[in-house]
Amino acid sequence: MSSTATSTAATPVHTPWEELVTSALLGTDRRPLRAGPRGAGAADGPAALLDAAALHTVRRRAALLPASGAPAPEPAPADPRPPLPAAARRRLAQLLADRSAPAAAGRRGTAPDLTELIPQWLASAGARGFRAPADLLPALLDAARARTDLRPAVLEFAGPRGLWLAGLNPEWRFALRTSPGHARRPAVEDPEAVRRLWEEGLFAERVALLAAVRAEDPAAARELLATTWSTERAEDRLMFLDSLRTGLRGDDESFLEVALADRSRNVRATAAELLSALPESALARRMADRATSCVNPDRTGAAVSVAVEAPHECDAAMQRDGVVPVPPSGRGERSWWLSQLVEAGPLAVWGERFGGRSAQEIVALPVADGWGPELHAAWCRAAVRQRDPDWARALLGAPSTPPANGPGTASLAERSKLLAILPPAERALWVADFVAAHGLSEAFQLLGVCTVPWAGPLGRSVVDALDIARDAGSYPWSFSGVMGLAERCLDPAEAGRLEVLTTTPDEPEGASPGAGGYWSEAFQRLVSTLRLRAAMDAELTPDAPDGTDVGGPGAV
Template sequence: MTTGTWDDLVSAALLGTERRTPPAPPRAGQDTAGALLDAAALRTVQRRAALLPAPAAARPEAAPEDPRPPLPDAARRRLALLLADRAAPGGGRRGGAPDLTELLPQWLAAANRHGYRAPAALLPALLEAARARSDLRPDALALGGPRALWLARLNPQWKYALRGHAAGATAPAATGEAGGGREERVWQEGLFAERVAVLASVRHRDPSAAREMLAATWPKERAEDRLLLLDVLREECSPADEPFFEQALSDRSRNVRAVAAELLSTLPGSALSQRMAARARACVALDRTGEGGPRIVVEAPHECDSAMQRDGVVRKPPAGRGERSWWLTQLVEAAPLSLWCERFGVRSAEEAVALPVADGWQPDLHAAWCRAAVRQGDAEWSRVLLGAAASPPAPAGSSWLDPAKLLSALPAGERAVWVADFIGAHGLSEAFRLLGVCAVPWAEPLGRAVVDALDCARDAGGYPWSFSGVMGLAERCLDPEQADRLEALTVRPAAAESVPTTPGADYWTEAFERLIGTLRLRATMRAELAAAG
């Protein structure tokens, strides 16, 4: 007979019989390990014999209808291949074949643009793919629709889907509650991620209602939650939000105050913007008395008082930064850019930026203007501060060191042309981060510049793995129409057959062939989605 519980047997098995004596004594001539196995077998039979039939669980409700059109047959087969390749051991790129795992996000986005619904049989694989890759979740859940959410409620591993925006939008069909009633219940009782999703949904639909919803619970929220919830109001930000943001300037959390100040500074007519403008005006002026002509003079703040700190100015500078320059740049970047033309008596941002700055304050002043241009989305100032794409890259510490953020304030077409010119002047290595802020697919001038730069790198004797990051971006971002032009680069002229090839030529040929194959596959996928169902 065994003594002890099933848990005692499990503990002895996990720890080992040398460290934990089994609850069943061994028989004559039997070791302790054998006694443990015998006891486990006996206890297993006892447990099974004691089981009683349980009532059947309630059958789940039927899945909701999804009225969207089904995928065309070819597109449905393509999705099955993409999901199967992702799940296969070593899935993704195989030799020179396209990397299907990187094509899945593009395929999902394109399918959603057509308004299709996912096939019911592929919903489990789609939810599993989105569980493994958070970047797939918005598009995967959009394609899956209400049936994906219905299925996710039956599997705890897919509970991430219930915390997304789509869950808040479709759950009323399953619960029987009105949309507004459910949103209020989730806002009051839900998990934090669910509350964020509900707030974002309401903000998109009714900005004032979302603000009032947050204001009602604001005093009870934790500081870290207030920070994230306040950031949700960044979308659809308008002058109507100013009173609430002003109230948040008195928050106990410094981070919350900083976000509130940033949001207020995006409203050019806000009271905070005017306060910051007055402070910046007192620190920066134009001196016309010098012999060399007009120049900007700076007198940085000598202290950071409580009023400045309430308006979001951080008192302690980062390591290696002087206090006064730190306070100055925060004031300037929060002030409306429209202040400076009037302050300096000039007509445009170009004239203001061209003015010399006395006593070495130019890097700090221009860096603050850069951040202000990005924060306020001012294309004119961003364009001037970027300068000509062909100009030499600015030295470290200057305002032009990282133009990627300034580019984000420019229209997509102008952004692509600027980066194309930059690549032509400075090459791909300097432009890698800039490519990431350009609209996809890349506009024709940018795609042509990237292809030309890759061709030049091959002719110069470089190796393709030195440009693997650019190659990966090109596979996802080049317009598929560039495939024919790329194919011409893989064919050597007959007259060049006797000329020794450059180092790595065979590797370049393979890399171009893989890129061409990916572009043509993307074109095929696009055609499959556009076909009639």
């Protein structure tokens, strides 16, 4: 008999499968098998274990019934957008791979932070109308799952195939809830399908549906909301009401007046805010009457000033119009009521009240009895709510004026909101002059509202301020936020002008030890990031070369 037959005959075929697994895990030296029937024969080695496992495997497989196959998914929809140039596709793969790499500890070094460039790359690719590469869709959806700030751009770029793929993986279901292109959303032109989804859909689907209808037909969206308004939960009513900010107009007033009597305080407050943003609404006129009864020109002196007499009570009518009666801790009742009245009143009424004076002239008038800061702060909020650029300019004042002495408010957060009302070019010039006058320590929030890439004067002003800080000999860490903004927002054309700042400067007397080296490293990173952004932009041009990445072999 051959050796093979002998080995098979000696196989412990009666050994249970569980004992085979235990012997395999522990080893046949520690847990030997017995050949033949249990308890008979001598201990056998690994060969017997493998033979027994093979026989058991055949026996187990023979007893299985074939499973019925799952139905194949529908084919992915077509995406008619043009494909990415080859260099841009490689760049995207690099950015997504870097996203999954562990963050480096300690100093950042001179290499660009690729993770922070993903939003900019997506914005550029989306603006050019490219479709996402099919093989990178999983990595794109993983990135959007990890970073909510990426989701709108990723889902727009991923297109219909991204949504199709998201439907096959539970971890990507967020795309079906948040994407404006969710397949369940019917066409706005199909009122029956819209009504059905509105009545039967999930909350997230209904929010997306209402926003889509509002963008295309504001009146239809309002009428859709009215059909179920009385049966909605308070938190849902608040979310739905907020969607009316898009396309807010005069014929929304009647619906908002109904919401003004809502049983939810938050809903009432939102309705009042929206009505006050409609200067011709009845609520705006009521607020104007109340505000002008409290704030008036005082002509008793040699020059006109502003006299203020704050309300002595917050009656039921005021509360119905959205005035909150109980002030925050540490705030006086009368000043709290006054600020709400002025904030909700139409700004145009003040020109009439003060003899046709402009916003700048009114803001410059002295305010009696120390009411100036309170009144100006309320005017700032009114200007933001009503998107009034004339009042925004007046309340911002000259950028060279220190914030504490400005005409409006010293709050940089409020100033940022006022700046956002101005046209982009004017906004950039104002911030550039502010940085030139006051440096960067108070400019971070203001820089955040400027359009990207920064206009030339603003970029030069920021770079000059960084250069001044470097020459002062302090460490760059207190400017890390501004430096990060510069990496993302400076015009890439500035890279050549910044090259001179990458050298290590001589340390002045009293400088922080090693500060020059840190500044050199920071500027090298800034320059390399700007050059990478320029390369990324060039790669996204339709005629970018396919053979090599734009930017040369040294590009990151």
